[in-house]
Amino acid sequence: MATSNWQAIAKQKRDAIFAAIPQEWRISNPPSVEEQPDVTQYIEQFLSKKELDITACSADQIAQKCGSGKWTAEAVTRAFCHRAALAHQLLNCLHEIFFDAAIQDAKNLDAYYQVHKRTKGPLHGVPVSLKDQFHVKGVETTMGYVGWIGTFEGQKGTGKEKVFESEMVTILRNAGAVLFCKTSVPHTLMSGETVNNIIGYTLNPKNRRLTAGGSSGGEGALIGIRGSPLGLGSDIGGSIRIPAAFNGLYGLRPSTGRLPYHGMANTMDGQNSILSVVGPMATNAASLRLITQAFLDAKPWDFDPLVHELPWSFQAENSINENIHDARGMSKRGGKLCFGLLKADGIVGPMPPIIRAINTLVSALEAAGHDVIPWTPPSHRTINNTGFKAWIFDAGRDVKSAFALSGEPMAKQVALYANLKEEQEFSATDIAATNREIRALKKEYLSYWNSTVENTTTGRAVDAVICPLAPFPAAREGRYKYYGYSTWVNLLDYTAITVPVTTVDKSVDGKNEGYGAVDETDREIQDDCKCWFPFRVVLLRGKVVGN
């Protein structure tokens, strides 16, 4: 590939993606961002009543409807394909479109149901969108790199092109899921915004002036506008949780070794100090439960050697549920949960609407009978500074080689890698030192967590920690500047869930004029307090238990 014609190759790919959208689903004159910043209602004019009914449903509801025979997999699939096609024209959220294969798969599922009078699996008929790291037969994986077009992970003639499938894809098919599209990512995957030279910038459906988040930004935008009920992203520093939060979704970042990553494309693959994990994003918690349980029921440890033999724990789930029900006064055992609350990390202060969301959540938990106590953990600054090293172990060699394949430029959002010099690459000795630091920080945090048993009235240490996902709501282009509220979880390898709490309200979420900034970064972010947007709070689980 000549390095001079990357624009032409990117355009060809961009056009091919668009060309996969059936004529009848095209929007003849899509509105500009200025004309129509919020397209969540706008999109609905193009959909039939039946399509609207279907696409309004969550994944668990769809599984129930298909399982009971009320809906066919084909009808469900067609509805979501249509809505996804519209979404891409408004948001630039898709990298691969394979609606024809999806509809054929759906027909096969319907035939299976007719013959066997039962579903193929727990996800029978549920459309599932995939971040463009999954390999799916029949389509490419570019991960946003122009140089990966027509290759397998940048290599030509491997024989795997458009044939090889990731382990998780096989499990999804066996569970009855319908795969229909792959969603956009920032090239390198290392950004809280989604931008690349193939599809451009992925927009937030509630306000297209803002980012949909990243790196699973295509998933966030697509599920946010209900073009998919359920999707899979990946997370090495917040990449599931950021787009979930910015689009009002539930997102699960499991601990490593829980869900199968084998056979996925990745960036800086082989960096083993802080691992990327795969996890689901959906419109409700029940759908996260559905797909996570489906994965574990497939015994993924039989197929991915890095997955631990840890089935779904009903015992852990029941013991939590008991305390939830007890707190609601539904039983007499007096159980309740106790949450640790991290309002601010001491590095960058959360903006006013984030603070309001936290307060809303705390009030709701306390009203339900639970306790919320302060969380004063070991330094998050140290944790984040150490974790950052794992992202730059190779001084950008891997991503630079991917850019070099086509000669395309790097987006400003990932310019970090462009600025690193070859001689900054870590040696084995440096990496070992970092690994020892990470281990010590994990131990220190675990000890702190255990110590909270002294401050609760449950007889247990804190059950979960609540903290903002980011100090700001959805950012404007180029303004995702601070990752510390999501990255600490990756270093510690805790299970974390984003839970939508509220949306920004201009009438109450004014700038905090008296804010005393810690430093320049803190001040800059606080001054960005202009264009609020839907934001969310992270609910964090300490250790791998039920899910």
Add this chain to the structure above:
Amino acid sequence: MATSNWQAIAKQKRDAIFAAIPQEWRISNPPSVEEQPDVTQYIEQFLSKKELDITACSADQIAQKCGSGKWTAEAVTRAFCHRAALAHQLLNCLHEIFFDAAIQDAKNLDAYYQVHKRTKGPLHGVPVSLKDQFHVKGVETTMGYVGWIGTFEGQKGTGKEKVFESEMVTILRNAGAVLFCKTSVPHTLMSGETVNNIIGYTLNPKNRRLTAGGSSGGEGALIGIRGSPLGLGSDIGGSIRIPAAFNGLYGLRPSTGRLPYHGMANTMDGQNSILSVVGPMATNAASLRLITQAFLDAKPWDFDPLVHELPWSFQAENSINENIHDARGMSKRGGKLCFGLLKADGIVGPMPPIIRAINTLVSALEAAGHDVIPWTPPSHRTINNTGFKAWIFDAGRDVKSAFALSGEPMAKQVALYANLKEEQEFSATDIAATNREIRALKKEYLSYWNSTVENTTTGRAVDAVICPLAPFPAAREGRYKYYGYSTWVNLLDYTAITVPVTTVDKSVDGKNEGYGAVDETDREIQDDCKCWFPFRVVLLRGKVVGN
């Protein structure tokens, strides 16, 4: 520390170890190796009838005797301290002796038992010896490095010296174990023989012309001569299994993340591609079960962030037991196990007595109603070549810095590290590539394992794999030349157990004169067929299940 007087410092330490042996337990004229190669019977003349009765018992029997009040912890502890003291004088197997603290701990346990009428925990009164990587309050950890004397892992003035304890030590104390000594290791830990400049060379009690194995060689020698009923070693390439095999013991190498390693000293600490694991060595399988279950019952995941929340699985244990009992005709379900058999790895052929042992084991399994089928896995040569890289990531920087602290020379057994050059250190990119290779090899092997379902009559893939632990029985000094039969397990991270099968018999285990060697290495090892010795076979479990 001046680099000129390492000899004096080493001698001082060696003398201090010896000085910790009470006068009445000293052997006035210890026999030379030539006079008395086998000291397993010889040692017994110095012990009382009661001491002989106690030290003849396995750890599970001791736990039972102490638990029922038949024996006091003090009597048991004194007996093993005495036998261990004698053992050290004959075998050079101890690095730290703390009999006084052990006897005081035992007295406290007896007092506890008197007051509470129950044991402190499942290991109440059981003496447990520890490889000299464990930090125990009151004593040093040298790991065989002269430069670590008077320091904490080579550093002075850390405040941790003789105070800090490894997590596992705390768990052992809480379970009622009595800690009484730390055992010898080869400096660097990277050898199948045990030698260092402090205590010299650790000898095999059955034939002192031979090695006790390594790197947990002190454990092997001590437990082999019944100076301890139960000990803990560590294994990154065979270091638990080699000394277990060479001393007729059972040794368990668990998969990573199963037992707590936190707070142990280590070599090349922070190398995260192939991790060292800690595991037990004992005179029978029941003792391995006892201590492993005790560790898991302590919920080590609450204290070591790298341990997975995987309790002991009674379900897995029962399903295996059912098949064992069925095979014996004790029930009617017709269950049996199917073993894969790797007779030779295609790189170095096993010597005649190893082949005889394998055949003995196969006959025994078949007589018990089980199946044994050939194991023809992916290339072990590739696996071992890849795994070897992880041992030399830092080109010996870590171990060289430890030697540099005192100026002491490196033993020929670990000269590999001396010969590596600074510029051979792996970069982040090199390490990432190795990690990808390791992952691919794990996947390939897992796929092969799964594929054996086609060749069994159990409806399952092979339940376990049998292979030699080494191509030779216990080696002579400087002759441990091939590690491939143990290291493949470490790359794959499988759970493995050494099981004693038989001992060498000169009358039947003659040299295989017609042996067709694959290459020079193979020929050289086969030609070493002179001084047979007790050897064992590894029983390998594929995945983490019950233990």
